[in-house]
Amino acid sequence: MTIEVNGGRRGLTDPEIAAVIMAAVPDKPLETQRKMNYFMKPRGKRINEYEVLCCYSQPTPDWIPGGLDWGDWTQKFHGGRPSWSNESTEMRSSDWLAHRDPAFRWHALYVKDKAEEWRYTDRFLKAYSADGHVRSIDPVWRDEVLGDYLGAFGFYEYGLFNSHSSVVRDCLGDTLRMSSAMIGLDKVDNAQMIQAERTFLSKLVPGFPESTDIPKQEWTKGTIFKGARELVQDIWQATYDWNEILFSGHMICDPIFGQFVRREFFMRLSSYYGDNLTPFFINQMQLYFSQTKGITTDMFHTCLGADVEFGDYNNRLMRAWANKWLPRTVNALKDFMAIYATIPEIKGVSDKAAIEAALVRVFADWKRDFADPINYKVDTAALVKTVLSGLK
């Protein structure tokens, strides 16, 4: 037969072509090692699918620790700055490819989860609206808190989201890059969920404004989010070291400020004000928070802090970064305390004692999960006191 085949003839099903192919295929496979990436060191007992599909996809030379390639970059920035380089961060590693998402999510697994969350969100909103739940929300909570302050908090999430762009460009490892993009996407998802909730409310409550105008005014000009806004701006745009961006955002700012606002303010208080809608969204954000925490603690504690060669140095650097970013985060939370003056007080829920208890929870969690592992000495009682001084 002729070797030029057109008209979309397929070798798998066309008997004439298939016969030629089958005659050429070896009688038995030529190679017995069938595991892709067999040469790599897995995190667990065996190389899993995530490690097969992601690890060593990055073509870095061996002078960036962990890389398998050799030599220089074939094209550089104007002036000769290299494509990727060790100087892009103050952190040091003996293997920049060591990080793993503890959930081993490659793209397909990541989007599958989020797709399920979206479908369930759609079903939930339909049931919630048909059920007339919205009638029970306290009007001040609904119009002031959800309308203005939750909307303003969306900008916090959006700003942190944008802090991931340069990390995705600059970081030195494939699994780091994929994880950073995913935790970044979760942040814009949070901002979008907040807007979705507000749009949803505007459909159910005539006159409820879905526009971002007032929240943006609150975020950019108001005092409640002033500290948070300045903090987020600096993480996003004033920080160039990609590890410092991730560290300040996910090891300091979000586990303290973000956790307090989401978990201790919106989620805990909402049901007291008849609002069962906000917890639905915040719970998704909290899921993302915990997944992100798994990722970033793997980056900073499991890999960098425990690095055989550079662990001590890295932990010292993380403590220095904590010194830089913690006071600003505490200050952001102090500013946020002014929000309590805008809602009707409920005894034992939103009074000073309850706020203090919430702060103690957040700082205790942070100390246990983020400060202790890098041996960072912190007086959480003093921090709580500083924050409480912001109560009006």
Place this chain on the structure above:
Amino acid sequence: MAISTATKAATDALAANPAPVSVGAQEVHRWMQSFTWDFDKNRTKYSTKYKMANDTKEQFKLIAKEYARMESVKDERQFGSLQDVLTRVDAANRVHPKWNESMKVISNFLEVGEYNAIAATGMLWDSATAPEQKNGYLGQVLDEIRHTNQCAYINYYFAKQGQDAAGHNDARRTRAIGPLWKGMKRVFSDGFISGDAVECSINLQLVGEACFTNPLIVAVTEWASANGDEMTPTVFLSIETDELRHMANGYQTVVSIANDEAASKYLNTDLNNAFWTQQKYFTPVLGMMFEYGSHFKVEPWVKTWNRWVYEDWGGIWIGRLGKYGVESPRSLRDAKKDAYWAHHDLFLIAYALWPTGFFRLSLPTQEEAEWYEANYPGWYDMYGKVYDEWRARGCEDPSSGFLPIQWFIENNHPIYIDRVSQVPFCPSYCKGESTLRVLEFNGKKHSFSDQWGERMWLSEPERYECQNIFEQYEGRELSDVIAEGFGVRSDGKTLISQPHTNKDGKLWTLDDIKRINCVFSDPLKAL
């Protein structure tokens, strides 16, 4: 509206219409453009000479969750096909062996492009100011992660199910040995991520994706399927469904800078450089992979090239951007000349250096030789007779002691590497457009094969300093280099690469190579 009346209104609204209500993706996306705010330090970390407009829109209007839904539907279909029926019919063992080898390279090299596109679009997400434009690039960041994983899945699948796992199972470790790798890094890696952000977008989206993605991703599925491979179409066509958004991103990049004065000064030069950069590698390499890496042929590469690169891209796509001052690149005409012979020139060199590959190559058979001669008259006199000579000297047989690279040495046809593209060329034995140019800078010699690359180097030599494989391996014996780069199979001695795909042919080992005592030398030193 006062608070209490709002509650009453909500109650009344519910009484009048209790139908379930939800929120659609576009209703959220509608507000995206207002998600950002002005502040002093709000600027990109990656400099560009262009200014991207603040109000640039994006047409796909995706939000994070809707993106995930859409992609996961496609994933279900694709992985379902692979894991179910294709595995049951043992499809990986019904692929022509030559094509099994080509997919080692195609899928892995495409993976590198996909991977670097993650970083490239991360940079663009940073550079854009309009939230919608950022959102478009963000979608692409995630897509490129998807594509990286998908390309990997092809190698993973072929390794697990197919006829020769070697190379599929360790391409990420062995790909750096051979002569095709550094050039691939120029187009698919550094060209996307190192430079002016807009220049990178032009490389990635306007040229890489809009121009070469079609031949690469779509044509490859036709060649694959003709050669019995249904895995590749299953995956690559699913990749292609995302590419429309990426081409739109490239289009939007141009729209966003169209009113900037810098665009009228630099845009066409950047486009011309990007086009030449990309075509310099893809034109020969794709043509070579298709024609020399298959048994069944779909159509001559030059026809595919003319249709997709010259007419569709150079004519229609660039034509659509004409209103923004974009012109067809001046180098397009030179590229067109290369599309006829360059891939034949490259295969001659690639085959001569076969031991450095992570795949098996094959000499053209008699019927293939006839096909080449019919489609490229003059082919036999230049290439066919050389292959006949190599075959007669036993180049396929491990006991022959003959490597075709010796033929180049004996006949005094030195092989050089173009410093800018990193593509090897043999100026004294080629039918393509390559000519030798040698320049000295800082005490080091540099060879070039065309005027466009030479110009890029002359204006910015500090961007193209990368050493080539001859400089790297100079003075080293070939089997040593292969062993160091892990170019052997699991028995520890048989090479992954082979000069044939005959099922009864003998396989070369490290010892067979060592006996020949082939030592690398840097041709620039001899000048």
